[in-house]
Amino acid sequence: MPAFIPRVLDGTLLTSKWVLLAVKRHQSDLKRTDWNWTYDEELAGKAVAFMEMLPEPKSGKAQPLAPFQKFIIGSIYGWVSKNDKTIRRFTDVFITMARKNGKSLLISGIVLYEFLFGKNPEFKRQLYTAANDRKQASIVFNMVKDRLKALCRKDEDIKRMVKITRDEIINLDDGSSIRSFSRDAGLVDGYEPHVAVVDEYANAKTTDMLETLASGQVLLPSYLTFIISTAGFDMNAPMFVQNYPYAKKVLLGEIEAERYFAFIAEQDDFSEIDNPDTWIKSNPLLDVESLKQQITDYLTTKLKQARGDGSLNSKLIKNFNMWRQAEENSYMDIESWNAAQVMPIDIQGQKAWIGVDVGKTSDLYAISWLIPMDGYWYADSFAFVGTKYGLDAKIKSDRIDYRSLEQKGRCEITRLESGVIDVERVYSWLDEFITQNSLDVQGICFDPAQYGSLLTQIEKGHPEWEQIAVRQGTLTLSMPTKQFRDDVLEKKIQHSGNEILTAAINNAVLLSDNNGVRIDKNKYSNKIDALDALLDAYAICFRQNIETITNEDVFGDDFGF
Structure with a gap:
């Protein structure tokens, strides 16, 4: 050696x-x-x-x-x-x-x-x-x-x-x-x-x-x-x-x-693709002199073809050993998301914007939140997991190990024999979470679809929690969807590394129409719930200046949807 x-x-x-x-x-x-x-x-x-x-x-x-x-x-x-x-x-x-x-x-x-x-x-x-x-x-x-x-x-x-x-x-x-x-x-x-x-x-x-x-x-x-x-x-x-x-x-x-x-052996950065001298990082066989020119010519040809036919992602993965999302229109690259990860933060006594995405009661019920910190929003999430068609089947289809994540406190698997998610338990958890952390709830932001049951329980138990419906059309969500991504890139949004939220980021694909862009809910309907919930909260709070949030300006005229 x-x-x-x-x-x-x-x-x-x-x-x-x-x-x-x-x-x-x-x-x-x-x-x-x-x-x-x-x-x-x-x-x-x-x-x-x-x-x-x-x-x-x-x-x-x-x-x-x-x-x-x-x-x-x-x-x-x-x-x-x-x-x-x-x-x-x-x-x-x-x-x-x-x-x-x-x-x-x-x-x-x-x-x-x-x-x-x-x-x-x-x-x-x-x-x-x-x-x-x-x-x-x-x-x-x-x-x-x-x-x-x-x-x-x-x-x-x-x-x-x-x-x-x-x-x-x-x-x-x-x-x-x-x-x-x-x-x-x-x-x-x-x-x-x-x-x-x-x-x-x-x-x-x-x-x-x-x-x-x-x-x-x-x-x-x-x-x-x-x-x-x-x-x-x-x-x-x-x-x-x-x-x-x-x-x-x-x-x-x-x-x-x-x-x-x-x-x-991988490229350390995407920018290295334009410099053939760095290709040896992911292709260590380039160190063999008799093969160097052959491999370099091959990679040069493949890159040129990929840029012409739109298959660059595939070449970056297979020929330069870089993990990339399968979809060219993926919402966010994983490097940017991972770069915004921080250690879990004490949120005791903080203001909170909480997003809820109900999904199907047999699949996933996500609650995500944004906490204003010193110059950035802190994001995290929790999920309730349905088992109507079997937990093992859901783990395999979603490619998420819910058993281990439950042990880590990231989710809760339903205890009901039917396998559906117990909405009363969702409310109970939300109540405990807010109370134990003494959160100052600025809004429960929700997708109106299938939300009625939780809305009623919150109205009865905590009428002081403002519940805000967020319409799911492109007209409403385009600006916050784009701004959220920009804020992650600039570290104005940071997160705990929550595995279920990260999986949702990985699965998210953009859908465009004449009114702008939004996350395509039909593409991975059961695997982006945590992000959907987070964007519901962000759609309400993103207009606020993170540096100057006060109780007086929280529900001003800018919040109408």
Whole structure:
């Protein structure tokens, strides 16, 4: 690995911020003496040497590793326990990079190395090439199979020790096996995935696959779950919501996870797309001199085509590893929204504009609020979740883990046997929320559709809370919808990072007509409720100068809708 690490550290080799942090973490860990791990150059070298002698299936020639690949393989196999070198330090590996950067080489090499030479356990190691669907899982499995067949043609001993069938590869010497696995195919009873290489996890809609794999690894001291994927369009997918931010926090040192390895090769900023010298950040294979011109020409051609045919988003995702919304008319880019996140704020005794979006009582009922702070609006949200068609089905369709979010206090799942949302409970929660925080309610701002039941309860229980109907047409919502986005960009609106509100931001798509723009409620009707509620509140309070809000001017003439 020395060829890679020094060049990254001295800036000779340009990398993403996150790859630089991965290298710095490695260097810092080498100096540690207060833990159970050590770096063994010989073990790292053996793994790299094996993978560099693996033949490429079509040509039969050995395929050398790129410097960044040696760093990854060396890290996985070089870091081991001081007491037992058959136990690897890293059990969870997260790698993301642009397409066509040697991903298959890494996957097949790791699987075959563990299949042929794994030591812990010594016998009956189970290895899985996993993906979200059967087709993708089969692609990875067949790559492993083809490389093993090519190896068998070169080595009689390996040919003797393996049996290759359509669906399984067996090591006759120690009983180890390789199979493919996908979420829709399931696994057989008694599985223990010693190694599970998950390909293109960005396409997974739920965490089912990883949870299933992890459940069989409990008793394995040196298992390896290897996630490798390019970015995707779905910014509510588990990879983007969970794995990707977790990996970044590990690299930043915000989370201590000594058995977690992360390598994130991506463009650091959208503006870098116009500078080919920076493309190596997301395409580390550009560090290979013999491939540099070919890859550069390919990316240049694809970018030119994308700008001409309107497919730029797709190219940014697949060729530059940048997460982007699927829709070209998406309401807000996630980078701007995330940049406006702050730590949760004490709202005790503050003025509050509260928005309510009823939705369907079998789906989601959202309450969002805006609190004027020192120079900005603070936004947050809470949701009530219906389960009429089953909670698991709703979690999968919305791609939001409501169970875990309920534990975090972000939502409440209905307790009614019918599965519909209990409006009396919504009122009770709202009453408790306002009372416990001593909020000075400036308005309950609502979409009139299906709001009648809550309106009646508020009129009876708290007639002092002003209830303001916000018409949902473009004429009413266009200006606040555009201003809200501008205020997020300028940090005049900041938020707590609420997962349900963030999912709504990711799903929101703009609809235009002669009167302006508004959020398209028909596009993702069950997944933007929290944003709809927030915009209802913002439609009332956005005309106020955040610097000079007073009780006297709260309900002046400017508020009519």
